[in-house]
Amino acid sequence: MLKSTAAALVLATILPASAFAECVEVTQGNITVSAAWSRATIGTERPAVFYVTIRNDGGSDERLVGIETPVADMPMLHESVMENGAARMSHVDQIVIAPIDAVSLEPGGYHGMLMDLQTELVEGTTFPVTLLFEKSGPVTIDTAVLPLRAREAACEEAL
């Protein structure tokens, strides 16, 4: 009785915070990739984006050197940068994840740029993206397609 009340209480405390499901996580070696998401596209003419969180539990730097996905022929690592009030995107060769650190590809900063889109990205579906790491090799994660107006992953990060 007491136990179930306590459990209900715990549940009630936890529930509001976890209205979303826990993020899909893929671990390979020291690298854990999670919260992969993208925005729905209108048709296939516009480039799509790819956002993700990468955690490095190892003792040395890891580098993300590229991405691959069947939905786009020209996927690239990009960074949005501001210069004198103007926004531009530049191609980045690599994204360094320091030891015991995490890096997020997120709106307004690093992002995967999915150009030459082969298929419209439809809200509610997922598609695979393979992240190419210098040391840990390729890591593939299912990427959730969220509405065009999404600003973050629709899941709880366990980080």
Add this chain to the structure above:
Amino acid sequence: MRRGALIRGGAGMVAAVGFMLAVGAWRSGDLPWQQQVTETVGTRGADLESMSWQLTSHEGERVSPQSWIGQTSLVFFGFTWCPDVCPMTLLNISDWLEELGPDADGLAVHLVSVDPERDTPEVLADYLSNFDPRISGLTGSPDEVARAADDFNATYRRVPRDDGDYTVDHTAGVMVFDPDGRLSSIIDLHDDPKFAVPKIRRAMEREV
């Protein structure tokens, strides 16, 4: 001409640098009152009354700067092929509108496309239907857009990609004009969100 409204000529450059310096000072809080900002900025890019652009809205209506006098206006430059920064700006603005609640009724929000080739009124309408319905889109001929960017002191530049496609670098801040048509402030992409709504309210308060 089609390459866009890169600042033309020395006078434009001086005005643009002065403008940036003024905005920088504004942001760092060096300027205690707004009067000083408007003085530094001069009239170009700071006053709707002095602008002469004409654009077409996503609903197909012709719009001129003078039609915005009498209400607070938010203006920003972008394009619908922009996958990262532009949706972010649109979402930020949606948040501000929500926070303003009913007060946002007296507010007009305009996205000026820097990609008139692809962003026709129909394309803008289709794209903007995914965001807050109070955000309107403006586009025009390449010359009309260049004129508007020049008037607003905004810059944009078409950047070709290897595969024949292109992207457009562009001024990213949201300009806030008060009901008298004067530039009140600029909200930058990476500004602390808690300062955005007060900036808008300050412009609205000039509505007496």
